[in-house]
Amino acid sequence: MSRREAPALLVARDVTVAYGKVAAVCGVSFDIRLGEVVSIVGPNGAGKTTLLAGLMGLLPLRGEVERFGKGAVPPPTVEQLVRAGMGLIPERRELFATLSVEDNLRLGGFDRWRQGERDGATDLANIYALFPQLRERRHQQAATLSGGERQMLAMGRALMARPKLLLLDEPSLGLAPLVTREIFRIIDRLRTEGVSILLVEQNASAALQLADYAYVMESGSFVLEGPAAELARNERVIEAYLGLAPVEGPRKLQRETAKQQV
Amino acid sequence: MNLDIALWLSQDAITNGAVYALLAIALVLVYTVTRIIFVPQGEFISFAALSLASLQAGQVPGTVYLLIAGGILVVAADSVGLPRAVALQRLPGRLIRQMALPLAAGGIAWWSASRPDDLWLQIVATLAIVTPLGPMVYRLAFQPIAHASVLVLLIVAVAVHYVLTGMGLVFFGGEGLRSNPYSSLSFNVGVLNVTAQSLLIVFASVTLMAALWFVFERTLYGKALNATAINRTGAQLIGVSPSFSGQLSFALAAFIAAISGLLIAPTTTVYYDTGFLISLKGFVGATVGGMASYPLAVVGSLLVGFLEAGSSFWWSAFKDSLVFTLIVPVLLWRSLATPHSEGDERQ
DSSP: OOGGGSOEEEEEEEEEEEETTEEEEEEEEEEEETTOEEEEEOOTTSSHHHHHHHHTTSSOEEEEEEETTBOOSSOOOHHHHHHHTEEEEOTTOOOOTTSBHHHHHHHHTHHHHHTTOOOHHHHHHHHHHHOHHHHHTTTSBGGGSOHHHHHHHHHHHHHTTOOSEEEEEOTTTTOOHHHHHHHHHHHHHHHHTTOEEEEEESOHHHHHHHOSEEEEEETTEEEEEEEHHHHHHOHHHIIIIIOSOTTHHHHHHHHHHHHHHO | OOHHHHHHHHHHHHHHHHHHHHHHHHHHHHHHHHOOOOTTHHHHHHHHHHHHHHHHTTOOOTHHHHHHHHHHHHHHHHHTTSOHHHHHHHHHHHHHHHHHHHHHHHHHHHHHHTOTTOHHHHHHHHHHHHTTHHHHHIIIIIGGGTTSOHHHHHHHHHHHHHHHHHHHHHHHOSSOBOOOOSOOOEEEETTEEEEHHHHHHHHHHHHHHHHHHHHHHHOHHHHHHHHHHHOHHHHHHTTOOHHHHHHHHHHHHHHHHHHHHHHHTTTSOBOTTHHHHHHHHHHHHHHHTTTTOHHHHHHHHHHHHHHHHHHHHHOGGGHHHHHHHTHHHHHHHHHHHSOOOOOOOOO
16 A cells, blocks of 8 residues: 555655755755655745755756656756646745636646647636636636635646646645645545645644655754654654644544545 | 917827837836846847838848847857757757748848839848847847846846947948838828828737737737746746747847837838937836836827927927936836835846
8 A cells, every 4th residue: 555665756865955055955865656645844944945946946956856767967947847747836826916817727737738738628627626716716816816715726727737746835824724624635636636746834734644755854954754644653743743632633543544445 | 389280299299109109018028027128129120120221222131141140149059058969969950940030031031132122022021030039139148147137137138239239330331221111192181191101100000019919818828928927936837938938028029129110111211220219218108107017108108209299399409308308207206106116036
């Protein structure tokens, strides 16, 4: 049942990402396998967002990264990575605020359309099926959406490119618990549809419930790693990130059994 | 001033204002997408007007050679930094892709020069020469520094302006040229003598504006450009690279400038440096809209047209300086009326 044995989509070795001279991520190594949700948890400022920006080509990155079984010299640009099947849903969402919801989504499939793929309408219908709220608001400007809808739109826009690997940065940030649960439900569903996911979260308990494998990041380095279920029982993780929340126990157990049946 | 004069000045104002509006739209487009103030726009106007006049004189304009040299430079720039084997392997494909358009434009120009009476062919040749120069300028001068600050981009834009002005002098000499009128028809409407020429200018401007509106509102390419203007990072994440949107916006801007050059070519004697002053008036118009709004840029350009027509009647010696003085109250008004915001310096 372990997804750890599946082929690797992304292998990073000794990766460093720096803003100018300040290295926000120093020498981390990890991998993401096909059909896996890998989570990176850790406090604010640990370098999680910087790592994602580096992986996506938005910031210069040192070290070795193999994406989809291929290393590349010179390092690929964001656009090449999008075409290769990577997508980033950034913490700031980076939507096109004054365009309509539908235009935002259609633009998500712009690169495929440019490549001559004319099946954007099917993708759009699938996104609307996944996020019915977006269909209701499809003619509204993206700027008028609520926080949760914006997150859904950012996810929908990324999915329009049919990514094989999605990098998700703090999808629950600023969202009400109910909306967060909905977002995590959808992430779980994406995994069953074969999209691999790297999930960066401050909401460690939600992330560890969902993930297959997880890393704990502190001040730019990974300090712990392991199967998510094990990390969730780790004393240090409980103390620093989960708190002593007895209600989490039984519910997590249910989730675990539910997942095993999938 | 009586009504006749007012009408007569208005005709002038609207004709000129329409051209300024086109230029203002191109400036807003380039600035919002790339953060570059498109200072060299004027040279594209001059190049178009002078290329047309050269073709009508039966000569192949020097801009053709600039275009071909530019194509070679682009191929060279694309190959820099690649391992030698990769560069050599990609060279034939790149040469075909980059040189096809310049060579085709050269062919059309050469053919057109031998047919001095074929106006449509001359127009096609001029557009084919001037439009591809836009993306070339972006590729060579701006793409390597796409992430620089607005100020650095402005300084480079000024440098490109001087280089292109100098080339204009080399290609066309210091003498002004005027192309043949498209039509010598005119109609008497009341006291007004409306020339077909000025009707053509207004009609062509409005048509082009409508076409641009269509591109931005109805096509995915236009929306991708718009998206880049709204959110650069977001655009990268959907696979729209800064070089793609930069080259596309420069191609559109060069096309618009070329059309403007074609429109004014028969109405005034164009020198190698005439375009700059015309483009500057478009810039004043675009400033009215804060370099961000297309409708306000059009309104501002018409305002410039009226101010110019009025001042040429009352204080013709100060015609140009009055137009440029408009920028002072406009900037005052904009800085007082709009809430202060940090410029979009984010990348």
